[in-house]
Amino acid sequence: xxxxxxxxxxxxxxxxxxxxxxxxxxxxxxxxxxxxxxxxxxxxxxxxxxxxxxxxxxxxxxxxxxxxxxxxxxxxxxxxxxxxxxxxxxxxxxxxxxxxxxxxxxxxxxxxxxxxxxxxxxxxxxx
Amino acid sequence: xxxxxxxxxxxxxxxxxxxxxxxxxxxxxxxxxxxxxxxxxxxxxxxxxxxxxxxxxxxxxxxxxxxxxxxxxxxxxxxxxxxxxxxxxxxxxxxxxxxxxxxxxxxxxxxxxxxxxxxxxxxxxxxxxxxxxxxxxxxxxxxxxxxxxxxxxxxxxxxxxxxxxxxxxxxxxxxxxxxxxxxxxxxxxxxxxxxxxxxxxxxxxxxxxxxxxxxxxxxxxxxxxxxxxxxxxxxxxxxxxxxxxxxxxxxxxxxxxxxxxxxxxxxxxxxxxxxxxxxxxxxxxxxxxxxxxxxxxxxxxxxxxxxxxxxxxxxxxxxxxxxxxxxxxxxxxxxxxxxxxxxxxxxxxxxxxxxxxxxxx
Numbered sequence: 001x002x003x004x005x006x007x008x009x010x011x012x013x014x015x016x017x018x019x020x021x022x023x024x025x026x027x028x029x030x031x032x033x034x035x036x037x038x039x040x041x042x043x044x045x046x047x048x049x050x051x052x053x054x055x056x057x058x059x060x061x062x063x064x065x066x067x068x069x070x071x072x073x074x075x076x077x078x079x080x081x082x083x084x085x086x087x088x089x090x091x092x093x094x095x096x097x098x099x100x101x102x103x104x105x106x107x108x109x110x111x112x113x114x115x116x117x118x119x120x121x122x123x124x125x126x127x
Numbered sequence: 128x129x130x131x132x133x134x135x136x137x138x139x140x141x142x143x144x145x146x147x148x149x150x151x152x153x154x155x156x157x158x159x160x161x162x163x164x165x166x167x168x169x170x171x172x173x174x175x176x177x178x179x180x181x182x183x184x185x186x187x188x189x190x191x192x193x194x195x196x197x198x199x200x201x202x203x204x205x206x207x208x209x210x211x212x213x214x215x216x217x218x219x220x221x222x223x224x225x226x227x228x229x230x231x232x233x234x235x236x237x238x239x240x241x242x243x244x245x246x247x248x249x250x251x252x253x254x255x256x257x258x259x260x261x262x263x264x265x266x267x268x269x270x271x272x273x274x275x276x277x278x279x280x281x282x283x284x285x286x287x288x289x290x291x292x293x294x295x296x297x298x299x300x301x302x303x304x305x306x307x308x309x310x311x312x313x314x315x316x317x318x319x320x321x322x323x324x325x326x327x328x329x330x331x332x333x334x335x336x337x338x339x340x341x342x343x344x345x346x347x348x349x350x351x352x353x354x355x356x357x358x359x360x361x362x363x364x365x366x367x368x369x370x371x372x373x374x375x376x377x378x379x380x381x382x383x384x385x386x387x388x389x390x391x392x393x394x395x396x397x398x399x400x401x402x403x404x405x406x407x408x409x410x411x412x413x414x415x416x417x418x419x420x421x422x423x424x425x426x427x428x429x430x431x432x433x434x435x436x437x438x439x440x441x442x443x444x445x446x447x448x449x450x451x452x453x454x455x456x457x458x459x460x461x462x463x464x465x466x467x468x469x470x471x472x473x474x475x476x477x478x479x480x481x482x483x484x485x486x487x488x
Contacts, residue, residue: 010146010362017358024351032347033317042323045340053332078240082180089179096265111174114189116196116269118228120484 152365160364166374169210171221173233177262181239181246181387184259185209186232186266190225195487197298198230198267200260202280202287205251205390206341208382209235211467212277214375220466223476229487232263234280236384244334244388248397249411251390252287260295273299273487277466278436281305282404285444289420290411299486300425300450301479303466304436307418307447308405309398311440314348319399326395330388342383348434372469405443418447425453426482428475430465454482 276284281302
């Protein structure tokens with residue numbers, strides 16, 4: 001008869017951690033599913049969002065007094081970059097609309113690809 | 128002392144010696160861990176073939192002498208980075224697809240800029256994805272493509288295929304862990320209860336919804352798991368492979384993206400409050416999103432232990448689509464591990480290949 005192998009000295013501790021994780025998650029999920037939790041969490045979230053909003057406004061005024069670009073300024077630059085990007089996209093689209101023979105010199109060609117002839121190893125055996 | 132007892136004592140002594148050695152190595156490796164740079168991820172060679180604000184379209188370089196005719200366009204979830212599907216050589220779904228002979232493209236999202244707070248479902252499903260599909264068709268020279276969406280990427284793909292699949296040449300639709308019936312997302316639904324959650328106030332105040340909020344939402348689903356995983360890391364600190372893998376997943380988990388404000392508002396109001404996608408009442412630009420319009424072959428892979436998108440939320444998708452050729456598989460694993468965990472290469476990936484290969488010629 002095979003003998004019982006000696007136990008790993010840390011296996012009990014590992015098992016305890018695993019059990020602790022499961023039970024804490026289970027208990028927490030139960031309490032987090034209550035109306036009370038949802039209400040409190042959203043009150044805190046709302047207050048935090050409001051505080052962030054006020055903070056952003058105060059920071060914008062502060063940056064203006066230091067003669068530094070505000071978030072709005074950076075956003076505006078971002079929007080202009082976005083607009084340039086959109087224009088570039090349209091230019092590329094126009095180039096792509098050229099006949100292939102004329103376009104080859106203008107736009108980067110796709111890498112040479114292997115032939116598209118592959119078939120599954122068991123033909124006709126799609127699951 | 129009997130021979131058996133003597134043997135037990137020797138084995139136990141060896142085990143204790145091993146634990147002492149590991150404890151020493153944990154100390155040394157732990158110090159190294161704290162000072163080491165972030166894990167390298169997403170190494171499979173690729174080219175960014177299109178970028179527009181938050182949208183990035185990658186084309187991965189082929190790794191096979193012969194490829195299937197129909198290319199695949201992967202649509203990543205909007206809240207997370209696409210490198211979860213390309214963590215490291217040998218642990219990369221993308222690499223697996225390339226080596227299996229697929230021509231792979233991916234829509235990956237980056238942090239939306241403040242002015243992109245206006246992006247809506249309409250932008251993602253009727254502009255971004257169709258534009259990428261057009262580029263994939265043009266670059267591959269093929270009139271058809273397969274679309275594969277992961278989590279919310281699956282929601283966007285489903286909406287896209289329902290509205291434009293036929294005209295855009297979508298040949299197959301594959302979804303991983305895609306929620307459709309939001310009544311099944313019990314905790315998210317509870318936390319965003321209309322009586323307590325003022326989504327307008329949040330979005331109006333923040334513009335784009337901060338990544339910290341999204342991250343906390345996921346983290347709160349299993350509040351003890353972060354601590355438990357750190358204990359597990361310490362326990363395995365002596366094991367370089369474990370630590371490397373842990374760091375890649377940790378990096379990805381912390382790399383949660385903010386969500387475009389209007390898109391978040393629509394998600395809460397339309398998908399969570401009204402359950403409009405499931406009910407068939409979602410309208411985008413005056414067109415009703417009817418999942419019955421999806422008639423292409425479809426595969427939906429679900430995870431047995433998915434705590435983010437439980438079976439109740441994802442299961443009904445397959446019933447709702449109009450495809451005659453459709454299949455749902457439920458595999459062991461969690462929301463992330465099903466697609467990117469060490470066992471994905473034995474479970475999901477070969478199942479997908481077996482299903483998709485015959486439909487990609």
